[in-house]
Amino acid sequence: MVFNAQRQVGANVLEVMDGLLKEMDAVNKEILHPRGIHVENVYRETVYINSAIDLVFSNMFLGGFLAIAVLFMFLRSISSILVIGMSIPISIITTFLTMYLFGRSINVISLAGMAFAVGMVVDSAIIVLENIYRHMQLGKTKWQAALEATQEVWGALLASTVTTVAVFLPIIFIEERAGQLFKDIAIAISSSIVISLIVAVTVIPSLSSRILNISTKLHGKEGKESLLGRLASQIASFVNYVNDRGYRRLGTIMGIVLVAIGLTWVMMPPAEYLPNGNQNFLFGLLIPPPGYNLDEMIKIGADIESQVSELWETPPEEAEALPGGGISNFFYVALPDQAFMGMRSRDDARVRELIPVINAALNSVPGAFGFARQSSLFTRGFSGTRSVSIDITGPDLIRVLEIAQKVFDQISEVLPGASARPIPSLDLGSPEVRVYPDRVRAADVGFSATDIGLAVNALVDGANVSDFRFHGREIDLILKGRERWTQHTQDIAQLPLATPDGRVITLGDITDIKLRQGPISINRVERQRAVTIDTALPDDIPLETAIARIQDEIIRPLREQGEIGTVYDIKLAGTADDLTRLRKEMLLNFYLAVLLTYLLLAALFQSFISPFVILLTVPLAIFGGVLGFRTVQLFDSTQQLDILTMLGFFILVGTVINNAILIVYQALNLMREGENPRDAVMESVRVRVRPIFMSTGTSVLAMLPLIVMPGAGSELYRGLGSVVVGGLALSTIITLVLTPLVFSYVIELVLKLRKVLGLPETVVADPAAEQF
Numbered sequence: 001m002v003f004n005a006q007r008q009v010g011a012n013v014l015e016v017m018d019g020l021l022k023e024m025d026a027v028n029k030e031i032l033h034p035r036g037i038h039v040e041n042v043y044r045e046t047v048y049i050n051s052a053i054d055l056v057f058s059n060m061f062l063g064g065f066l067a068i069a070v071l072f073m074f075l076r077s078i079s080s081i082l083v084i085g086m087s088i089p090i091s092i093i094t095t096f097l098t099m100y101l102f103g104r105s106i107n108v109i110s111l112a113g114m115a116f117a118v119g120m121v122v123d124s125a126i127i128v129l130e131n132i133y134r135h136m137q138l139g140k141t142k143w144q145a146a147l148e149a150t151q152e153v154w155g156a157l158l159a160s161t162v163t164t165v166a167v168f169l170p171i172i173f174i175e176e177r178a179g180q181l182f183k184d185i186a187i188a189i190s191s192s193i194v195i196s197l198i199v200a201v202t203v204i205p206s207l208s209s210r211i212l213n214i215s216t217k218l219h220g221k222e223g224k225e226s227l228l229g230r231l232a233s234q235i236a237s238f239v240n241y242v243n244d245r246g247y248r249r250l251g252t253i254m255g256i257v258l259v260a261i262g263l264t265w266v267m268m269p270p271a272e273y274l275p276n277g278n279q280n281f282l283f284g285l286l287i288p289p290p291g292y293n294l295d296e297m298i299k300i301g302a303d304i305e306s307q308v309s310e311l312w313e314t315p316p317e318e319a320e321a322l323p324g325g326g327i328s329n330f331f332y333v334a335l336p337d338q339a340f341m342g343m344r345s346r347d348d349a350r351v352r353e354l355i356p357v358i359n360a361a362l363n364s365v366p367g368a369f370g371f372a373r374q375s376s377l378f379t380r381g382f383s384g385t386r387s388v389s390i391d392i393t394g395p396d397l398i399r400v401l402e403i404a405q406k407v408f409d410q411i412s413e414v415l416p417g418a419s420a421r422p423i424p425s426l427d428l429g430s431p432e433v434r435v436y437p438d439r440v441r442a443a444d445v446g447f448s449a450t451d452i453g454l455a456v457n458a459l460v461d462g463a464n465v466s467d468f469r470f471h472g473r474e475i476d477l478i479l480k481g482r483e484r485w486t487q488h489t490q491d492i493a494q495l496p497l498a499t500p501d502g503r504v505i506t507l508g509d510i511t512d513i514k515l516r517q518g519p520i521s522i523n524r525v526e527r528q529r530a531v532t533i534d535t536a537l538p539d540d541i542p543l544e545t546a547i548a549r550i551q552d553e554i555i556r557p558l559r560e561q562g563e564i565g566t567v568y569d570i571k572l573a574g575t576a577d578d579l580t581r582l583r584k585e586m587l588l589n590f591y592l593a594v595l596l597t598y599l600l601l602a603a604l605f606q607s608f609i610s611p612f613v614i615l616l617t618v619p620l621a622i623f624g625g626v627l628g629f630r631t632v633q634l635f636d637s638t639q640q641l642d643i644l645t646m647l648g649f650f651i652l653v654g655t656v657i658n659n660a661i662l663i664v665y666q667a668l669n670l671m672r673e674g675e676n677p678r679d680a681v682m683e684s685v686r687v688r689v690r691p692i693f694m695s696t697g698t699s700v701l702a703m704l705p706l707i708v709m710p711g712a713g714s715e716l717y718r719g720l721g722s723v724v725v726g727g728l729a730l731s732t733i734i735t736l737v738l739t740p741l742v743f744s745y746v747i748e749l750v751l752k753l754r755k756v757l758g759l760p761e762t763v764v765a766d767p768a769a770e771q772f
Contacts, residue, residue: 066701131150166597170589445499625722659739667740
């Protein structure tokens with residue numbers, strides 16, 4: 001005997017499972033064991049969830065260690081490590097409190113958001129600490145360096161933090177099912193970033209003014225003796241070289257931007273909905289031909305078990321080469337009209353290897369539909385998150401079935417390897433007795449069609465005519481004909497009916513009774529008769545690709561032939577419809593996030609031009625994100641561009657502009673101090689190379705374990721991590737060249753425009769900075 005327990009919506013799965021296990025132990029000890037019976041837990045999803053949470057925690061600690069290692073490599077100072085190290089636990093611990101205040105649970109997704117934030121929370125602290133470090137290298141005291149350095153970068157940090165948080169605002173208001181996942185990761189990252197800003201401008205300067213020391217290996221005027229100092233000078237010299245000629249500068253700007261946009265368009269992979277996860281549970285469904293009874297379904301089960309029994313009979317030490325390392329648990333449940341089964345592999349990570357084995361066993365049953373699927377982490381039932389539901393609707397069921405049969409026959413050609421099942425069925429395999437009222441004869445004796453229907457229902461199935469209460473319980477009173485009246489189909493015509501004038505006639509006197517074939521069940525979509533072809537996709541066909549193929553190769557030809565489009569129609573539902581609607585909403589929110597970022601930067605810089613310069617880094621980041629994702633796909637072909645991965649592009653909008661903000665903000669400060677715009681841009685690049693490399697290095701290495709470390713749950717956030725890491729790494733390198741070039745070019749255009757308009761040319765010094 002097999003039974004299943006499902007938690008209520010909103011209940012914590014870990015708490016429910018712990019309670020079930022305790023109650024199951026009590027039932028075994030107190031009730032079942034004395035009777036020689038034992039209940040065993042075959043599968044629970046909390047094993048996967050607990051393993052995934054443990055992996056995220058370990059990745060978080062490893063990422064924090066790598067971030068600290070990067071800082072030590074750049075600064076070579078134990079005291080600086082202590083100062084920066086304080087920002088990580090303060091920010092993360094306070095983020096847990098924020099999640100609690102917002103009423104969000106700590107789950108795999110929110111923990112992954114915190115793990116991503118480990119590298120991001122030190123960014124503000126790095127900028128402040130590095131600037132204090134630089135001022136101390138110039139010979140200032142600790143107190144003076146801490147005060148002046150923090151004041152110098154405060155505006156840039158505020159701008160970067162506000163824009164990062166603003167990017168997540170549109171995400172929080174997504175109402176789709178996936179929006180709940182977005183809220184967890186958005187709140188986790190946003191709260192940690194805000195807290196890190198507070199820590200950076202309070203804790204970091206306070207600690208630095210007391211314990212920060214300068215490494216003798218890096219000592220010198222602004223670190224020019226170090227390798228990084230020489231690299232910064234070379235980058236600044238290259239920028240100045242390109243900036244020296246207008247055609248070189250314009251060609252470089254156009255080349256970088258156009259190549260990034262073009263390659264992004266070419267390399268962008270097709271989209272998926274939610275990832276399935278990699279839970280160690282596989283279920284199969286078998287729908288036999290019409291007319292099978294329970295005994296025949298049991299025989300089919302015995303045959304299927306004989307085909308796969310080797311997988312659990314082989315000892316574990318000898319089953320390593322078998323699919324999934326063998327089967328640890330297997331059950332088969334037979335019903336009159338279908339059968340389902342479930343199993344677990346001995347190797348938790350290899351359960352997918354069992355799918356072709358079970359499919360082969362199911363397909364060996366003549367005339368039956370069968371398929372095997374892996375259990376989904378985010379959905380229940382057989383559909384999963386990688387399926388397309390094709391609804392064929394219309395007024396006449398026979399015609400709907402004909403169209404559905406054509407669609408079903410083409411699925412295997414259009415989507416090789418896909419498993420399709422019709423709901424409810426493609427044929428009328430259920431025998432039924434139909435009663436057709438003869439309205440003329442019925443009217444002669446005072447009966448209407450409704451009266452006939454009520455009478456037949458009462459005589460055959462029973463009609464609820466009243467109720468009464470007995471010992472506090474409400475009991476229905478049912479009026480029903482004798483059982484012997486309906487033992488045979490031919491007896492239906494002899495059912496007695498009392499006419500209004502007191503005569504007794506038979507049902508056959510006023511109706512025509514015929515034996516027909518009918519559907520197993522009746523489905524309706526928008527009040528129309530409907531048949532659904534539920535199609536599970538293979539791993540090598542993305543959901544977006546499947547939708548396009550079905551539209552182009554199945555639906556469009558049927559529409560052109562006139563078979564659908566009027567009273568009969570075909571619509572894609574299920575996860576296909578969810579993906580279409582969510583992509584539109586996410587695209588709109590992405591544009592809104594970019595617009596909010598632009599407006600906030602315009603307010604902070606008091607300029608409409610500087611934000612444009614800064615936001616040019618976004619196309620580069622998107623290209624880097626696509627490149628990073630494609631790199632991961634080279635090593636893991638099952639990784640798809642699901643909506644969690646798409647969230648990485650939102651994160652990039654709020655993070656990659658931080659480097660550009662530092663360069664532009666520093667250049668504006670130098671211009672306000674009287675430097676020439678060209679020299680100010682060159683000096684800002686040289687001065688900001690080290691903090692940019694430090695912040696990017698810590699962010700990339702802190703997120704790297706989330707990408708490369710295998711284990712339960714890693715498939716959920718690996719794609720997201722690859723997008724963020726790829727976008728950060730590539731945009732950082734290119735931003736050091738593109739941002740100063742665009743900034744210089746825009747400055748010169750504004751100055752020329754002011755000259756044409758007859759405005760004062762003294763704008764080159766202080767006023768020009770105010771314009772930007």
